[in-house]
Amino acid sequence: MIEEKIAIILGGRDDEELVNNSGMLGILERLDVPYEYSIISSDQNPEVLLEYCVESWESGIRIFICIAGLVPALPGAVKGLLPLSTVISVPLTSKEYDARDIILASLSVPSKRPVIILGVNTSGLKKAAYCAAEILGLTNENLQKRVQKFLEEETAKPLLRSKLYGKK
Numbered sequence: 001m002i003e004e005k006i007a008i009i010l011g012g013r014d015d016e017e018l019v020n021n022s023g024m025l026g027i028l029e030r031l032d033v034p035y036e037y038s039i040i041s042s043d044q045n046p047e048v049l050l051e052y053c054v055e056s057w058e059s060g061i062r063i064f065i066c067i068a069g070l071v072p073a074l075p076g077a078v079k080g081l082l083p084l085s086t087v088i089s090v091p092l093t094s095k096e097y098d099a100r101d102i103i104l105a106s107l108s109v110p111s112k113r114p115v116i117i118l119g120v121n122t123s124g125l126k127k128a129a130y131c132a133a134e135i136l137g138l139t140n141e142n143l144q145k146r147v148q149k150f151l152e153e154e155t156a157k158p159l160l161r162s163k164l165y166g167k168k
Contacts, residue, residue, distance in 0.1 A: 006036075066089050066115075068092065
Protein backbone atom coordinates (compact mmCIF):
# COMPACT_ATOMS: atom_id res chain seq x y z
CA MET A 1 0.00 0.00 0.00
CA ILE A 2 1.29 3.45 -0.94
CA GLU A 3 1.60 5.91 1.94
CA GLU A 4 -0.64 8.90 1.38
CA LYS A 5 1.23 12.15 1.63
CA ILE A 6 1.24 15.59 0.13
CA ALA A 7 3.85 17.52 -1.79
CA ILE A 8 4.67 21.10 -0.92
CA ILE A 9 6.42 22.98 -3.70
CA LEU A 10 7.89 26.44 -3.30
CA GLY A 11 8.78 28.41 -6.37
CA GLY A 12 11.92 29.84 -4.78
CA ARG A 13 13.98 30.19 -1.60
CA ASP A 14 12.67 33.73 -1.07
CA ASP A 15 9.38 32.24 0.15
CA GLU A 16 10.92 29.75 2.55
CA GLU A 17 11.05 31.97 5.66
CA LEU A 18 7.36 32.85 5.46
CA VAL A 19 6.44 29.19 4.99
CA ASN A 20 8.60 28.09 7.92
CA ASN A 21 7.14 30.78 10.19
CA SER A 22 3.51 30.40 9.08
CA GLY A 23 2.57 27.40 11.18
CA MET A 24 1.60 25.37 8.11
CA LEU A 25 4.26 22.70 8.59
CA GLY A 26 3.45 22.50 12.31
CA ILE A 27 -0.21 21.84 11.50
CA LEU A 28 0.73 18.98 9.18
CA GLU A 29 3.16 17.56 11.73
CA ARG A 30 0.64 17.80 14.59
CA LEU A 31 -1.92 15.99 12.42
CA ASP A 32 0.73 13.43 11.48
CA VAL A 33 0.29 14.11 7.77
CA PRO A 34 3.39 13.02 5.84
CA TYR A 35 4.68 15.54 3.33
CA GLU A 36 7.53 16.28 0.97
CA TYR A 37 8.96 19.77 0.77
CA SER A 38 10.73 20.94 -2.38
CA ILE A 39 11.92 24.19 -3.89
CA ILE A 40 11.58 24.13 -7.67
CA SER A 41 11.25 27.07 -10.01
CA SER A 42 8.90 26.24 -12.85
CA ASP A 43 10.35 29.18 -14.78
CA GLN A 44 14.05 28.42 -14.35
CA ASN A 45 13.92 24.61 -14.12
CA PRO A 46 10.87 23.28 -15.97
CA GLU A 47 12.60 19.94 -16.63
CA VAL A 48 13.24 19.49 -12.89
CA LEU A 49 9.59 20.28 -12.14
CA LEU A 50 8.47 17.77 -14.77
CA GLU A 51 10.71 15.04 -13.33
CA TYR A 52 9.58 15.80 -9.77
CA CYS A 53 5.89 15.74 -10.72
CA VAL A 54 6.19 12.43 -12.56
CA GLU A 55 8.12 10.82 -9.70
CA SER A 56 5.68 12.19 -7.11
CA TRP A 57 2.68 10.89 -9.04
CA GLU A 58 4.28 7.48 -9.46
CA SER A 59 4.95 7.37 -5.70
CA GLY A 60 1.27 8.00 -4.95
CA ILE A 61 1.18 11.73 -4.20
CA ARG A 62 -2.09 13.25 -5.38
CA ILE A 63 -2.23 16.56 -3.45
CA PHE A 64 0.20 19.36 -4.25
CA ILE A 65 0.42 22.62 -2.32
CA CYS A 66 2.09 25.12 -4.63
CA ILE A 67 3.41 28.23 -2.92
CA ALA A 68 3.73 30.94 -5.49
CA GLY A 69 5.54 34.14 -4.63
CA LEU A 70 8.08 35.03 -7.27
CA VAL A 71 6.84 32.22 -9.51
CA PRO A 72 3.15 32.87 -10.14
CA ALA A 73 2.96 30.20 -12.86
CA LEU A 74 3.90 27.32 -10.52
CA PRO A 75 0.38 26.08 -9.59
CA GLY A 76 -0.78 26.13 -13.20
CA ALA A 77 2.39 24.38 -14.34
CA VAL A 78 1.90 21.57 -11.82
CA LYS A 79 -1.78 21.21 -12.72
CA GLY A 80 -0.87 21.13 -16.41
CA LEU A 81 1.63 18.33 -15.79
CA LEU A 82 -0.68 16.38 -13.47
CA PRO A 83 -4.27 17.07 -14.57
CA LEU A 84 -5.78 14.47 -12.19
CA SER A 85 -4.03 15.86 -9.12
CA THR A 86 -5.42 18.25 -6.53
CA VAL A 87 -3.43 21.49 -6.65
CA ILE A 88 -3.79 24.04 -3.88
CA SER A 89 -2.30 27.42 -4.77
CA VAL A 90 -1.07 29.74 -2.02
CA PRO A 91 -0.20 33.17 -3.40
CA LEU A 92 2.42 35.12 -1.48
CA THR A 93 2.93 38.82 -1.83
CA SER A 94 6.39 40.10 -2.70
CA LYS A 95 8.13 43.21 -3.93
CA GLU A 96 7.77 41.96 -7.50
CA TYR A 97 4.21 40.63 -7.36
CA ASP A 98 1.01 41.60 -5.68
CA ALA A 99 -1.06 38.61 -4.55
CA ARG A 100 -3.56 39.56 -7.26
CA ASP A 101 -1.01 38.67 -9.95
CA ILE A 102 -0.61 35.18 -8.52
CA ILE A 103 -4.33 34.73 -7.95
CA LEU A 104 -4.97 35.74 -11.57
CA ALA A 105 -2.30 33.30 -12.78
CA SER A 106 -3.97 30.48 -10.82
CA LEU A 107 -7.45 31.48 -11.99
CA SER A 108 -6.37 31.65 -15.61
CA VAL A 109 -5.67 27.94 -15.91
CA PRO A 110 -8.11 26.21 -18.27
CA SER A 111 -11.47 25.27 -16.77
CA LYS A 112 -10.66 21.58 -17.07
CA ARG A 113 -7.56 22.14 -14.91
CA PRO A 114 -8.96 23.68 -11.69
CA VAL A 115 -6.62 25.00 -9.01
CA ILE A 116 -7.82 25.65 -5.45
CA ILE A 117 -7.04 29.06 -3.93
CA LEU A 118 -7.88 29.44 -0.23
CA GLY A 119 -6.10 32.61 0.78
CA VAL A 120 -2.81 34.46 0.64
CA ASN A 121 0.30 34.52 2.81
CA THR A 122 0.14 32.98 6.31
CA SER A 123 -3.63 32.53 6.35
CA GLY A 124 -3.55 30.79 2.97
CA LEU A 125 -0.70 28.52 4.06
CA LYS A 126 -2.58 27.38 7.17
CA LYS A 127 -5.79 26.84 5.20
CA ALA A 128 -3.85 24.81 2.63
CA ALA A 129 -2.57 22.50 5.39
CA TYR A 130 -6.09 21.99 6.78
CA CYS A 131 -7.57 21.47 3.32
CA ALA A 132 -4.93 18.91 2.32
CA ALA A 133 -5.42 17.03 5.60
CA GLU A 134 -9.20 17.05 5.17
CA ILE A 135 -8.91 15.74 1.60
CA LEU A 136 -6.61 12.91 2.69
CA GLY A 137 -9.01 12.25 5.57
CA LEU A 138 -11.80 11.43 3.12
CA THR A 139 -10.17 8.04 2.57
CA ASN A 140 -8.37 7.72 5.92
CA GLU A 141 -10.67 7.48 8.93
CA ASN A 142 -7.82 7.80 11.46
CA LEU A 143 -6.67 11.05 9.89
CA GLN A 144 -10.25 12.26 9.75
CA LYS A 145 -10.54 11.72 13.51
CA ARG A 146 -7.22 13.50 14.14
CA VAL A 147 -8.37 16.49 12.09
CA GLN A 148 -11.69 16.66 13.93
CA LYS A 149 -9.99 16.41 17.33
CA PHE A 150 -7.43 19.04 16.36
CA LEU A 151 -10.11 21.46 15.19
CA GLU A 152 -12.17 20.85 18.32
CA GLU A 153 -9.15 21.58 20.49
CA GLU A 154 -8.29 24.68 18.50
CA THR A 155 -11.77 26.13 18.67
CA ALA A 156 -12.63 24.66 22.10
CA LYS A 157 -16.06 23.81 20.69
CA PRO A 158 -17.43 20.58 19.24
CA LEU A 159 -17.63 20.68 15.47
CA LEU A 160 -20.96 18.89 15.43
CA ARG A 161 -23.73 20.62 17.33
CA SER A 162 -25.88 18.32 19.44
CA LYS A 163 -29.23 19.55 18.11
CA LEU A 164 -28.14 18.97 14.55
CA TYR A 165 -27.42 15.30 15.16
CA GLY A 166 -29.81 14.61 18.04
CA LYS A 167 -27.07 14.33 20.66
CA LYS A 168 -26.80 16.21 23.92
